[in-house]
Amino acid sequence: MYEDEKLVCEDCGKEFVFTAGEQEFYAEKGLVNKPKRCPECRQARRKQHRKNRKMFETVCSKCGAQTQVPFKPVPGREVFCRDCFKQMQEDGTLPTRESVETPTEE
Ligand SMILES: [Zn+2]
Ligand SMILES: [Zn+2]
Numbered sequence: 001m002y003e004d005e006k007l008v009c010e011d012c013g014k015e016f017v018f019t020a021g022e023q024e025f026y027a028e029k030g031l032v033n034k035p036k037r038c039p040e041c042r043q044a045r046r047k048q049h050r051k052n053r054k055m056f057e058t059v060c061s062k063c064g065a066q067t068q069v070p071f072k073p074v075p076g077r078e079v080f081c082r083d084c085f086k087q088m089q090e091d092g093t094l095p096t097r098e099s100v101e102t103p104t105e106e
Helices: 020-028 039-052 082-091 097-101
Strands: 005-008 015-018 056-059 066-069
Antiparallel strands (some): 056 066
């Protein structure tokens, strides 16, 4: 059985709890290293990482709005802005990843 463990964050020096559930999750994933940072710092780093990611300007295939995507748009492939993406996700009409990235044969 796993037990909650107190760890010290490498970034802010605060103590945080590596819960039994998380330990189990880590073990399942085969991760041997304990987290080095508290959840807040981990999240902050993820955000930072996202910010540093190169974004490409493109136009939404659906509504024509200017949008940014984290990959280089390929001509002929559909790219959607966040709003359309979300809308299609809600409607269940979102094309599969494959069909979005495969050039259309029109
Ligand atoms: Zn921290
Ligand atoms: Zn759109």
